[in-house]
Each structure stands twice: as structure tokens, then as C-alpha cells.
Amino acid sequence: MDLNYTHEQKAFRDEVRSYLAEELPARLVNKVRLGKTLTKQDHEEWHAILNKRGWLAGNWPKAFGGAGWDAVQRHIFEDEMTRASAPRIVPFGLGMLGPVLQKFGSKAQQDYYLPRILSGEDWWCQGYSEPGAGSDLASVRTTAERDGDHYLVNGQKTWTTLGQHANKIFCLVRTSKEGKPQEGISFLLIDMNSPGVKVRPIVLIDGEPEVNEVFFDDVRVPVENRVGEENKGWTYAKYLLTHERTNIAGVGFANAGLANLKRIARLEQANGRPLIENPHFAARIARIEIDLMAMSTTNLRVVSKAAAGQAPGAESSILKIKGTVIRQEINALTRSAVGPYAMPFASEALEDGSNLGPVGPDYAEAATAQYLNNRKLSIFGGSNEIQRTILSKALLEL
């Protein structure tokens, strides 16, 4: 047992830390700290800075232009990113599609698409969920019928995160209705500029159009845009999901959120004293911090196993549940901390280019929006209920 990083890992951490200190624009730090909405340009600017250093795709092998880090290095990098209040890396192309193409894509697909992900030429979004399907992904109903050297795609996807920025979407589509629901699914790459693709924003309860519905009406997709074999898409989708579930605990976000909560609690006055000195409030913070300390180590235990080559299995469900619950509690307590200034609806003031100053203290502005928005953490990527079912089957064998 050694809870400390090795010398090499510490050196790597210092290298990341100093790069972020030099290259991360203060303008972006400020937006992340205040919970402002990041624009497409903000993301692209930050991706380009990381790509310049070869750090945009930490999980990709060097042969494909990635950094080739192991699980511990990736953990250190993500931890330093959140510590520095850097914008998160948009995961759809880099974290999800990239690994699938590297493992299952054709040489032509790898040569064409992977560099475009790194350069930012393509912004990918994910076409998995459908109305009425939720965590039951195998029930996909969007169809792709063969028509010569094309597929004709019809159907609807939903919860397409940041789809409004994307020019490409990777989709699960039904190519056969025979056999079990998991069979007969194919994995298709679709250009969003194709005739028949329509995107409709869904406004969430925080007032932001973060997700979208995507409609396909007789969309013609070349057969060479299929990844791997026809009707074997479920295999690729499952592989992608294991990648989606890295950094699922969100320890970095929780640490940043907790630090922000404490800062607010020191600035807010309750009864003429800093809120953080209120014993009942302090007790709630302490309970979260104690949980987070243990969860960080649970996370490292899984990370270190993964670095040793053991793919995380049902353990990631433990991290998903505990990690999201902790982050949601931090959001709830932050909302409490700002008191009556949680009530103003700040949607417009959080947009770029708004010249509306905050109604109350600047740290109060995004508190309610973030609380509401992060209710999604326990719903998406396989809801926490699904995760509990996985745990009870896989680890408890019930």
C-alpha cells in the first residue's frame, strides 16, 4: 500500500500544472468559475491549445495522435484540469467515437476522421437515446434500410448533448428486426448537413438549450459510413460506453465544487458571522467532505486497477452513484449558501456577451442553474437505478 504518487507521476503532475498555469486563458477560467455558458468558440479555443501540446486526446495511442497516457496519468490530468477551472474536454469525438474508430473502424475511417477530431474540423454528437427508450438502449427504433450503396435513415434521436454545435453524429440504427433487441443494430456515422436531418433544441429546467432532438427523414448515408459489420453495432456501443464511464466519479468536479462552496460560505454572512462558522451549515459541509475524501480513494483504487490492465467492471457503478450523489449534494448546499439570491433567474446574464451584471454577488448567479442542471448527473449515462441493478447482479449476484 502506498497512497502517494510515484516520482514520475509527481513530475507529470507538475508538468501539467505549469502548462495549465501558462496556457489556460484567464477569460475561460473566469467563465468556468462563475458557471457561465461556454460557447462553441470557447471550447474550440481550449481544444486547440491542448492539441498544440499533444494533450487533447490523453486516452488515444500516440500512433493516432494521442498522448497515450495510462489510467493514472489521465486521472492526474483530469484532476489538474478541474483544479485549474479549465473547460472540460467535450467528450463525444475524443472520448467516445475516437476509441471506437481505433478499435473497429476501417483504415479509411481512421485516416479521415481521427485527425479531423483533433483539429476541431468535426464536432461530433451522440445519437444513442431515443424518445421512450431512456436507459434501455437496445430498444432503438431508428431504421436504416439498404438502398444500393446507401442506407436510408428514418427516425428520431433525443438528449443529443450540444448537438446544436455538431456537424457529425454517430448513431445506433436498426438494420434488422430479427432476433433479440441487441441484434440487428448498426453503428452509423452521419453528416448533419445531409438533406433530411433536422435539429430541434430542448430547453432544460435551468433555461439552457443544452440538449436537442435530432430527426432523420429519408436521410441518405453512404454504406462506407458504417463502422464495423452490419448488425454488430451493439458490440461497438458497449465498448464506447466503457469509455464514457472513465472519470465517471467526477472527483475533480466535486473538489472544485466543494472549494467553491467553502469560498461562498466564508463570504456569506449569517447572523453577522461568516456562514461557514454556522455549526449546522458547517456540519453539512463536513459530511460531504468526509464522503468525498473516501470516494477519492475508492476512485483511485479503481483507476490503479485499470492502469494495471484490469478493465473496470461493475465498480464503475459504485463510482457513478457515489460520485453523482456527492456532486448533487454540493450543488444543493451551494444553492442554500447563497440564500435569497438563489431566486433570481439569471439565464440571460450567464450568456456570452450579456452586459447585465449579476443581481447579487457574482458567485450566486449560477448556483440554482447548476443545481437544476446537475440533476441530470444521476439520470444520464445509465441512471443510478440502472447502476444499482448492475451492482446487485454483478457484485452481489442477486
Next chain:
Amino acid sequence: MNFELTEERQMLQDGLRRYLRDSYTPSIRAELKECDRGYSRDVWSGLAEMGVIGALFAEDDGGFAGSGFDIAVVFEELGRVGAVDPLIDTAILGGGLIAALGNDAQKPVIDAVIDGSVQLAFAYGEPASRYDLSRVETSATRDGDGFVLNGRKAVVINAPAADQILVSARTSGDAADRDGISLFLVSASTPGMTLRSYPLVSGGQAAELLLEDVRLGSDALLGDEGGAFEAITHAQARATLAISAEALGLMESIRQLTTDYLKTRKQFGKPIGKFQALQHRMADVLIEIEQARSAVINLAGHIDHPEEIREKHVSATKNLIGNVAKLVTEESIQMHGGIGMTDEYELGHLAKRLIMVDHRFGDAIYHLERFISLAVA
């Protein structure tokens, strides 16, 4: 023991429920989101005509009811539909304080409140006061026959629509003293008072008030100089009852929506309500809502009792309501999955209104601490 409503209150409840169900149509909800006033004038006139506003005042003040149980009945119904009408601000706080402190020249405002022609707001919070009623730094200094007010008031709900605003200001004492707080009835067009208006997460409108050398005549003073604290505390107790009852109505509707969803939404081949894990959680939600109902009844029954008894119930109820509101909101969104996150679906508005209840008149932590100190005393 009798927990049944009287015949009059039953009639009030039935009529109001029918009226609100017909009034709060999807189109009016959409309209209200865009509207700078924050509520519908038509719905408001309807409430006045039905006698709903009058039911919040005692006969001596020109109303016909005004007890704790009347307040509870009215606000539970408003909560059921997620109504955004500023009845707490205009009637319970504004009207209630004028009823408690106003002189013969000021009292006619209450008649105008009851007939629906006047809107009020109560500006008592300040940027540093959080939930403390005694923490007033806005100053009112004597100026010949009248007063000059300077300061800033925070999150004044319904101020953008208010014809008159009740403003608390310190005429003597230090920041947290109970004595020395005075109350003024200020016309919205008074020079020196500027509003920065904005929408609220829960619907409706509020404003920050900047008071710069606001000159008022002596006739603007409500009640005795420096002696408003007790009346403010009592008005806030009634407002806490109102918002707690409103929260209860919101919880009932949210529970109904969620139960209906569990019955209709199918996943893995069956309605998700057939999964025992969800059934047990819904059962816990049900238990906690029944606790909330009892807490509201407790507060309604003690609202006009002596201060030390009343305030213990205020804090007990608001603490419990805050905790249950969080549970009901979070569980209902979770059990709805993605659809519960969307702004279009009815749950969104109700859940946001419910969760924002905690940020008015003291949150669960504030009232836990207050209950402990009151219980020990």
C-alpha cells in the same frame, strides 16, 4: 378532534380549485413566462371577484375570514397549479402589515387590495441580511416633518408591479437590533427610488431597490417609529404559513404527476412503477408529504398564538417543509428521467417553484437552528 374543513372553507376550496384549473391553461403559462408583470391581471381580478383575497383578511379589516386555516386552504390550491400570483406579497405581507399597523388614512389601501385594484410589495431583505428580519441597515432619518431614506433592498418580490412598496428602515439602533426598525408606505413613483427588475426561477418578478435620498412625509410612516419589528415577525409567520401550504399543494401535484408517470412509462417491457425499488421510494415520498400536511396544520392552528408558541411552530414547519421539498423535487425529477429535466414538461415549473420555497422566509438550516434556540429558551 376534527380535521375536516368547515362548510365555508370547503366551498372556498372547491370554487378556487375549479377556477384555477380553468385559468392556468398551458397558453397562460407560456404567456406568463414572457410577461414583465410576472402574473396575469385577468386571473388576479378573478381571484378578487371570487373573494379569495378577502378570505385572507379578518372582518375588522374589511375581509371575511383571515384565520390560519383560511390561509392554508387558499395557498394549498394556488400551489396545486403552480400559480405565480403575488398573493403573499400583496395580501399577506403588504396588506397584513397595513392591517396591523396602519392608521385610518392608510387602511383604505386594504380595501383596494381586497377588490384587486392595488398591488403591493414588502422590501425588507437586504444584501447582507440573509433571513434575519432585524438586520436592517437602510436608514430613515428625520427631516423636518418627514423622513429621508437611504439604502438598498434585495430580492423584493412583486416590486416591478407594485403600486406601493412597504419599506423597512432603521430610525435608531444598530444593524441587528430589534428596536429602531420603522416601516414606510412608499409610492412606487417616489423620486430617489430606482428598481432593477428581473424574473425569478419560480416565475414572477422581483427587483433590487436602490434608495437614494428618498424624501417621505410623516404620513408615510406605518405604526410607531422604531416599533415595527413585532408586526413584521407576525406578518412573516403568516407568510411562512402561506408558502408552506403552497409547497404542500405543489407536492401533491408533483406526487400525482410522478405516480401517473410510473404507471404509464414502460421500460424493459413493463411499467416502471412495477419495479419495487421505485415503489418503495414513492412510498417514502408519500409518507413525507403527509408529514408536511400535518406540519402545515400545526402552524395554521397556532398562527395567532403568543409569539413564543407561534414561532416554534413557524420554525418547525418551515424546516420540515424545506427538507420534504428537496426530497420530493429531487425524487420526482429522478423518477421521470430525462423528461423531468425539460422546461416544457409541467413538472419543471412545479419543481422549481417547490425548491425555491426554501429561499423565502428562512431555509431548512436557518429554521433548524432557530427551532433549537426557541426550544431551549
